[in-house]
Amino acid sequence: MRISAIIITRDEAANIADCLASVAFCDERIVIDCGSSDDSTELDTQFPAINMLRLPHHLGAARAMNIATRTAKAELLFFVSPNVEVAPETVTALADRLQPDSEAPETEVAAVCPLLVDPEGNPASRIHPIPTRAELQAAARGVE
Secondary structure (H helix, E strand, C coil): CCEEEEEEECCCHHHHHHHHHHCCCCCEEEEEEECCCCHHHHHHHHCCCCEEEEECCCCCHHHHHHHHHHHCCCCEEEECCCCCCCCCCHHHHHHHHHCCCCCCHHHCCCCCCCCCECCCCCECCCCCCCCCHHHHHHHHHCCC
């Protein structure tokens, strides 16, 4: 089965090289740049095998994912953040899990998600700290 790795990026030049290298085995690597002002716009010179799409400005992650989904040529889509390195066996294991089980058709799977771990190998409970109610209210008022 063919797999397209999809990476949505904005000002992630410092992080994305390791991510791109970790998904090099995918049949296609699509990078959607959402109006970066850093060196992200030059990624296709460093990685000529990627399909680089440049958006004029940040249109939002959902719109960028939709554009990438319409652009992808593979049967399976693997969305990955630019600051994530993918272990070699991860995508294959996820793709295998999506294959129908003839002995248990009721267990058909439409989507899968890998376990994210931190550099020490511990499960990452979240990527970003969850804001408190007071932090959300302060942000709504424009106060830091």
